[in-house]
Amino acid sequence: MCGVNPIMYQNQTDKLPQIRRDYEGVKSSVDKEGELSSIFDIIPTFRRVERVPDKVEHSDYVPAAGLAALAVLNAPEDWRDMKSAYAQIKASAQGKKFTPSYDYRSAQHPFSFFRGTLLHKFVNPKTSPCPKFAKWLLKNDKTLMDTKVGYKIKKIFHINSRTIRTTINHITSTKEKPIFIKANEFKTPSSFGELTARAMTRTTKIGTIVLGGLEAAHLIKEISDGENAIKATAKSAISLTGSIAGIGYGGAIGAKYFGPVGSLVGMGLGAVVGNKVTKLFD
Secondary structure, eight states, X not given: OOOOOTHHHHHHHHHHHHHHHHHHHXXXXXXXXXXXXXXXXXXXXXXXXXXXXXXXXXXXHHHHHHHHHHHHHHHHHHHHHHHHHHHHHHHHHTTOOOXXXXXXXXXXXXXXXXXXXXXXXXXXXXXXXXXXXXXXXHHHOOBGGGSHHHHHHHHHTTOEEEEEEEEEEOTTOOSSSOOEEEEEEEEOSOHHHHHHHHHHHTSBHHHHHHHHHHHHHHHHHHHHTTOOHHHHHHHHHHHHHHHHHHHHHHHHHHHHHHHHHHHHHHHHHHHHHHHHHHHTTO
């Protein structure tokens, strides 16, 4: 039977105490007053595990393990994003021209839940031990813009789009036969509609489902601990929506105007805003 190694989940659970100590130790050493948390949110891996210590402290182990697992799986892609942002900063400091993967001011490439992660080869039918399952995963590795909700957004804002070339490798790309993904250039009378399309193109369907599942696990625990079901459900919905929207819109704005650096900073600031909105309902 094909599947991801079941030991992986347990490994992430075992790492929770160490992740918590490392995160709190590093953060407290440079942010003793809690004023620089947004800087840590700019670093993708830290942003992914920021809520882990709090969840461990409240015995919310399933979401904590899930967030830790996502951080581990996405570490390679996060590192590439950081390298790209560094290359942009370095080029600017040296007065050189930075050549992006495509014209980010006019277009946005679709994000992937698997591309560049530790599951990259598993989801590539050419390298996966389970080709049929890999094809199914690859088929469903869509962005929210490619869902029914995305099609409705296109109608509401009268969005038309065309694709442009990029130098970003597709999951199935090889050195012998390179395949590149295409970015989407959205045309609409509404600037908010264009930004929404960009944000949804940066948000994956599977990622949203996974985060929704982790939030559902948290909700179940809250209710089992005696929280009011209606209040807890509303809070979880706001938390999930705020986090996804904040990161999506923040990253879209940053990427459009400032490229790789703007993407990282925008997602970090978007995460901060999303968390603050959620706390208003505590």
